[in-house]
Amino acid sequence: MPGASAGDFTLYGHHESEASQRVGLMLRLAGVPFAYRHVDLFAGEHKTPAFRALSRFAQVPVLLHEGTAISQSNVILLYLADALGRFDGATPPARLELRQWLGWEQDMLWNTVLARRAVCYLDAEPAVVAFFQRRAGAALKLLDRHLEGREFIVGAAPTIADIACYPDVAMADQGGVEVARWPRVVAWAARLAALPGVGAPSDILPKASVG
Ligand SMILES: N[C@@H](CCC(=O)N[C@@H](CS)C(=O)NCC(=O)O)C(=O)O
Structure with a gap:
């Protein structure tokens, strides 16, 4: 996605969460800027109504893109591979x-x-x-x-x-x-x-x- 700005993607995650890390890694490797929202798992922020409105699973990561909130890290990777045209299989x-x-x-x-x-x-x-x-x-x-x-x-x-x-x-x-x-x-x-x-x-x- 040439010309993507940080406003295009917002990642909700936690730095110790492997599932969140992989999404951050994909965005970094692709050189795509993103806004980041720290979700304080230890304070139970993922169980609040505000976060549940983004994730029915009450888990990080969530990627917000063009008004759609996407859960499940590997689904997010597949979505990004498609949106960015990067890191999918060659054939x-x-x-x-x-x-x-x-x-x-x-x-x-x-x-x-x-x-x-x-x-x-x-x-x-x-x-x-x-x-x-x-x-x-x-x-x-x-x-x-x-x-x-x-x-x-x-x-x-x-x-x-x-x-x-x-x-x-x-x-x-x-x-x-x-x-x-x-x-x-x-x-x-x-x-x-x-x-x-x-x-x-x-x-x-x-x-x-x-x-
Ligand atoms: N299958 C999910 C697993 C997500 C997951 O387990 N997230 C953890 C952090 S690594 C979480 O939010 N835990 C809080 C909870 O389940 O209460 C994915 O790959 O996104």
Whole structure:
């Protein structure tokens, strides 16, 4: 979207939220300015009537564009890929494969997020933590095998599959998931971190509203 201004896109999110980070990452990688609204999850701001009017799920992220509020981070990535003409698969088979990775991320790789929540915020029972860590490990093992001989998840350049998965992996250690066990995943995450505008996941989004 050449000539897009910060007024065109408003992202509602939280800087510690992997789902929010991926949307911020996409906008930053695409060089698209956006207004940002910090939603104080710890104060329950996402459960207020004002926020529920934007998100029926009472969750971040939400992207507001041309009067439409869009929830579910991977749906937002697909929407942006279409609107911006960036970061989708290069061919119809690549686009089909990429969408399968987006589904897998929410089902399996997301266990890294659940492990981090259990450890950092919920003081969960050890058996609960172990359950999420085990499933997260299985997901990282699968990703590691897939990355053999590949630089990115689908095709030769970063796509929304990489953008969706990066925060889950980059924050996983905080949930006691030792990502170093999967060297191809480590190398892939380092490749993404080195792209302009990426860096550490907690620094992708501002810690207060902007714009
Ligand atoms: N599947 C959703 C998950 C969103 C989600 O879990 N957001 C968290 C922050 S990472 C949230 O808003 N949690 C508050 C709550 O569920 O009460 C997505 O990908 O957007």
